[in-house]
Amino acid sequence: SAVISQKPSRDICQRGTSLTIQCQVDSQVTMMFWYRQQPGQSLTLIATANQGSEATYESGFVIDKFPISRPNLTFSTLTVSNMSPEDSSIYLCSVEWGRGYEQYFGPGTRLTVT
């Protein structure tokens, strides 16, 4: 399986600011995914990021709020823009590994907005 790292592991931010989360994979992968896990909740897919094309966003998520970059096959960033306390969540990136359809997840970024 792939080894996935995320930076930062956690952060406390003020409302109105932006935070960029980095996701690094030790192998080349085609698809990367960004999920949000709000406190005590399940995971919700934010967007799918394919290298060389625009990210595809799920209903309820927009590019202006969550811009994503995918500059190469091992790296992606998610920016949480103009943050509010409602954005306090764990943000996780994942990759689809091989053709087994399972996804492997990074350790997550715990974001607190004050």
Next chain:
Amino acid sequence: AQSVAQPEDQVNVAEGNPLTVKCTYSVSGNPYLFWYVQYPNRGLQFLLKYITGDNLVKGSYGFEAEFNKSQTSFHLKKPSALVSDSALYFCAVSALGGGATNKLIFGTGTLLAVQP
């Protein structure tokens, strides 16, 4: 629309006893089903999957799951629970997403508490 239901918020079991964590699903077409575990302050770990083939699939840490098409269920099981199995368990189903890629839809999670 695809969906996953985990009817139990919490399951309590004594160490050494068998455990079951329930999951039912709703998909159009053939389901791809997964179980993940989340330990406190850690990311999700893949446990096992059902894509096709035998209805009983085995995964990590002694866990297994049984796919039942007629009942649209994919319950997670382990013959003998350990205290270290205490964690949050998520069932997920794969659904076609943007770019014809499978995206995961997660259940609400079940907290497994194993008492010594």
